[in-house]
Amino acid sequence: RDFNERCAQCSEVNWGLTDGGRFYCRSCHNVTERTTEVINTDFVSNTRVQTISKGSRKKEKTDGGCEWYVCEGFQLVLKKQAEALEALGVCPQMKDEILCNFWRLYLQKTKQAYCDRPDGETLQALSVCNSSTDAESEPETPSLLHLLSLSESEGDLQTDSSFISSTSKVSASTSVCSGSVDGSLYFMKNQKEKLRMTMPMTLSFCYMALLWLREPMTLSDLLRFAVEGHIPYLNVFQHFPEKMKLYGVDLKIFCVESWPVYEEVHNKMLELAAFLDLPRFPDITDSCFLHPDMLCMKYLMEANLPDELHNWTCRVVKKVCIGEADFLTLVPGNKSTRKVKYDVLAAAVIIVVLKLLFLLDDNYEWLLSDFAEERNKNNKEGRPYFEFKKWYKVIKCSLDAEQKKLDEERAKYQWRCEKPLFYSADKKSKVLKRRQMVVNLQNQFGKLSGSVQPAEKPNPSSFQLSWSEENTDGSCFHGHSLKGILQEKRGVLAAMNPDYWLCTVKLCRERLCGHLAHYREVEFPQSYHFVLRLFSFLLRIQPSSIHDDVCLIEHKLFNKKLCKKPKYNAVIRK
């Protein structure tokens, strides 16, 4: 519903909005009868659409900043993120159409509930600031209310939200404790308000768009890119135009002080999809990247496991029907189906396959490996038989090294942004002094650390571990054969392992306790824990989440057997 029509009089497409909410042509000042309740959120628009409300026109604030609303800020954030995704190879459609439309839909849905004023006034539209047409900046005036101060002995930000809600009516034309117009309203308790926008939610939006387009990027990839800085997340607001001044409560809204959490982003995405009344998402078919068959292939490669295992993962997927489009595709609002986490599911499938073939009870897999080693001695085929022991050694070594690196990165993670932030104008000088001291000290000690180069951002890559068959040290297992651990049975190659142990005999009620099962490291074999740890590292997610999906698949797989003997089977004969 972009208003891109040509003007009747001058054929230009250069529209503004009058006070009355009508479009008028800027070139020839022709006023149309067309009114709009929804703004043109064309991201590359250069038009300056004025805000509308019943009554007063808003003046520019004397601090040289313009008036801006919190959702404009988020709009900019989303724009930056979409651009970054496009740079990573996502199709431009995501930015130009999908994300844009989702956002517009969100604005529509939330505007009714979002800013009800005590006197009943409602906002009709938003303004998009364009820095090139703004006036010169003027010296800032001090805030009227000092909400947050920076002295050492004061409490932290979290405790001040209660203070905000007790402030008296905030008029729109003066921003008392935030750079944005409605920042202070943001934290007021409002029952009608649903789904208030947050920084993690921007990633939910992105993921939702990616999912809609079935782009080859999993949620764990997305979050990892955000943490690594390839997708703007941490200090995005530094890219806001100069005129959008950020202080006071804005900082609470836009400053990120924690890494995005997978479950949180995922759940919000589901909420969002339902809230926006989205229809069934495009089907996830077996040619999609997110389909377990595809993702398993990717993860098998990354985990340095033999390609032949892919046959087995496909078999499992087929057997438990998790490759069906109906199972995989997201239907927002449908509470009865369990929502699929594609990356976690694929990892779980691989783990189940490993359990099928190797049992992973801290005993059998090693025996089997020795057996395969023996067979390898007489192996006349071009490819060696896969030996669990060798694989374990190689992976453990790499995993430990990578984990160590990651741990150091966590310790060295820098949170502050180049632009210093002030909670209120009168604290500015103190903040700047502090910032100067921080910079000085960092220089001083930075020099002492020797020739430590500033950590270069690693190139964004979908693969965190890579293995090359060209390595002559035999550390790549992709091409290895599974024959060493299989046996012929009625003309078919079957696993030698006859047993299987269930992670849990009974699944929990997820809705009640949040999980399907409860994972405690000490209760499970070390080998199982090891493979969980491996995928936990790759996906940057708690082992328990993967464990949940493993339990789910197992229960589907052994459903019949479980129904027969519900109590006895800790170990199942296949």
Added chain:
Amino acid sequence: SSHEHRLNFQKSKEVCLNYIQDAMLQKQWKRAAEFLTVYIEALEKDFSREYMGPSEIIWRIGSEILWHHSHNGMKEFNSFIEQMKTLAIKRYLKVCLEHVFHLLCNGLIDEAYQTLSLAESWRHGEHTSVRDKEMKLIEAYRGLLDYYRWAKQKHILLEHGQDGFDDLSVEQEMHSCFRKAAVNLKEIIKIPGVWDPFVKCYVDLLEFYGDHDEARQVLNEYAYNSKFPANPNAHVYLYQFLKRQGESKKSLILALKILHDSVPSHELMIDFNTMLQKSKKRKKHRLGLEVIFAALDYAGWKENVKAWSCLAKQLKQIVISEKHLDWIKQEWNSRRDWWPAFHFSRYLAKRNWQENESLSYEKALVAGILLGKDCKYFKYVSHQGCKAQVKRFRLLKKFVNKHNPVYLRISG
């Protein structure tokens, strides 16, 4: 390895701090500096009410790192400390004081003095009792440095005096330092506490200028005022002063008695024992025996020849006179279970004989009296001694053999 994949600002700074700690414990200063560089951004979020917030942590850790690993030495250190001083007003005086310590450790007395003077004149911030105490400390240390200057002037004066020169300006300077030092030193030792170096310096000044009464009073206060923490050194200083003053034996003994009660292993116990032995009073002799036995209870005295010779002498006297054998019995009762293994093992006999003949002689005498002629220590040493044809060992053997019945009565 952590399975925790979440991270927030607080947590990442905590983890960072752990890395700094590890690096420092392993003296990897470069690595510590690397992580400190990252930690420093916590300053901008220093809202914590914790016991030790980021600014204090950075001050302490930064000082430590720069102290051990710095490209520009004191210059860099000083500039860092100056920044720390401005960082937290509440801590200003504390930072100054620690800075002074660092300067003194590097022999930069003048810089330390300047820093102290500057700190003294600082009047900002709230007035608290903690601040008052810190200020007193600063004044006291300046007093100490004034004393140091005084001592330097005195030294110059004495040298010049020998050369026949008469330097009036030096003398005046010296007196002025004295006045400044005296004022501050006097102040600080009024506060209950442990002020050993301050007391010593102050007394030195007083003695030089002839104010012995004041000196005595100060030392008495320091030693006997119950508000002050128990401090053996106070009694040592008092004793030394009294000795210098030529005080009566009675008062000297009194001072040392308290020392014996609190620190039986003190090195002055030998002097004490000697003094007591010289006395004519029986009680004093008794105390002397107690003192010397108590001293030898401690491992540090095991190889002290003088101590053993004191004990040996006294025991010999008692045995020969056959008076007061009960004294020995009393002292030996609590020791007979463990002294043999502690002092008179066969291994020690061999070692003592090899390393120190006099030691083995004295010990053998004591062993012979306390444990009889059949004890392994005495037997081994006397045998070796006689074999080596050292006269006194022969005499020793004779003596112990002769007085063996005494042993039987002691051990009875």
